Amino acid sequence: MDKSNQLEKTNVLVVDDDADLARTTALVLKRHGYNVSIAADGMAAIHQVEQQPFDIALMDIKMPGMDGVDAYKQIKTIQPDIAAIMMTGFSVEDRIQEALREGALAVLTKPLDLDRLLQLIEEAVARRASLVLVVDDYLDTCVTLTKILERRGHRVASTENGEQAIALVKQNRYNIIFIDLKLPTIDGLQTYLAIRELDPAVTVVMMTGYREEMDTLVEIALRASASACLYKPFDPEQVLTLVEEVRQGKRKKA
Numbered sequence: 001m002d003k004s005n006q007l008e009k010t011n012v013l014v015v016d017d018d019a020d021l022a023r024t025t026a027l028v029l030k031r032h033g034y035n036v037s038i039a040a041d042g043m044a045a046i047h048q049v050e051q052q053p054f055d056i057a058l059m060d061i062k063m064p065g066m067d068g069v070d071a072y073k074q075i076k077t078i079q080p081d082i083a084a085i086m087m088t089g090f091s092v093e094d095r096i097q098e099a100l101r102e103g104a105l106a107v108l109t110k111p112l113d114l115d116r117l118l119q120l121i122e123e124a125v126a127r128r129a130s131l132v133l134v135v136d137d138y139l140d141t142c143v144t145l146t147k148i149l150e151r152r153g154h155r156v157a158s159t160e161n162g163e164q165a166i167a168l169v170k171q172n173r174y175n176i177i178f179i180d181l182k183l184p185t186i187d188g189l190q191t192y193l194a195i196r197e198l199d200p201a202v203t204v205v206m207m208t209g210y211r212e213e214m215d216t217l218v219e220i221a222l223r224a225s226a227s228a229c230l231y232k233p234f235d236p237e238q239v240l241t242l243v244e245e246v247r248q249g250k251r252k253k254a
Contacts, residue, residue, distance in 0.1 A: 010125050010153060011035045011053065015045040015068060016060040016087065021110070025058065028114055034121070042071030049075050053244075054082055056124050058117070061088040061095050061107075069099045076102070083124040087112065125153060130175035130243060134158040135165040135191060136207065137184055141232070145178060148236045149243065160184075162191030169198050176243060178230070181208040181217050189217045192226060203227050205242060207234070 012034045016022040019040065026036040037054070039045035041063050048054075057075060059068035066074075072084050086099045089110035096107045106120055132154050134145045142158035149156045157172075159165050162183050169177070177195060181188035192204050206221045208214040209232035218229045228242060 010055045010121075011037070012121065013037050013039060013045060013048060013054040013057045015039045015042065015057060015063075015071065017041055017063045018060070021112075025112065025114075025117075028118075029121070032118060042066030042068060042074075045071050046074050046078070049078050049082070053079055055128060056083045056085065056121055058085050058087065058121075061086050061092055061099065062090050067095065069095050069102065072099065072104065073102060081128070083128065085117070085120055085124070128153065130154045131172065132156045132243075133165060133168060133172075133174045133177045135160075135162065135178065135183065135188070136180040137161060137182075138180065141180065141207070144236075145239065148239055152240060152243070154243065162186040162188070162194070165191055166194050166198070169195050169202070173199065174202055176203045176205065178205050178207055181206055181214045181221075182210060187217070189221055192221055193224060196224065205230055207232060209233075 012029055014022050014026050014029070014036060016025075017040055022038045022040070026038055029036045037048060039048050043066055045057065045059070057072065059072055061068040068086055072086075075082060084099070084104045086096070086104045086107040087110060088096065088107060099107060105124055108117060132149055134142050134156060136142050136158070137160040142160075146156045146158060157168065159168060163185060165177070165179070179188045179192050183191060188206060192206065195202065195204065204226045206218060206226050206229040208218065208229065211231055222229065230238065230242075
């Protein structure tokens with residue numbers, strides 16, 4: 001996958017009361033292809049996260065009012081999957097340890113090592129990306145889903161039949177699998193049940209363009225713990241919403 005696609009929708013929030021440092025850091029990140037917003041303190045950061053999702057928060061620990069650690073705790077209640085990298089120019093070991101216990105990826109000392117910062121952000125982006133498999137004998141569906149998901153940084157593979165899908169699941173651990181119900185040779189339901197035997201934890205979304213004809217198979221798949229069924233033609237935002245729900249743990253796994 002092209003790195004520019006991976007970064008296209010990566011939103012980074014820089015939180016620091018040092019306006020010059022925040023602007024400089026934001027400029028560096030923008031030059032590397034990230035979408036960057038700035039917040040001057042903890043409360044402003046919380047308000048921004050309430051307004052839009054961020055992939056990564058780069059947060060100063062010592063700020064007036066609410067410090068970065070307490071702000072991070074509140075931000076996690078709004079967006080549990082946000083990745084946080086803390087910054088500090090002071091010796092605040094107790095707050096550093098608390099930030100790490102809360103799930104912060106790392107704590108960087110000021111002045112920032114920009115190469116290290118960029119490395120950490122790239123690693124965080126890679127961890128957030130889901131590995132997705134699309135199973136459909138209709139090429140346009142595979143191409144459409146691949147484009148939608150890759151633009152959000154996900155890694156996508158596709159195949160046209162159930163046998164190949166099962167073989168791929170034996171070789172790779174996918175986070176989400178989209179399966180068309182009407183496939184050649186073995187159908188989508190048989191494919192799903194075989195995959196579920198191989199990997200009970202994977203999230204599977206069924207797809208069909210034949211709502212009435214496939215109604216019985218859809219019901220069987222959902223009773224067998226498929227997460228949802230997408231009806232073609234589908235809305236790209238619906239696809240992305242499903243993927244985000246899986247990432248944030250809001251949609252049950254198969």
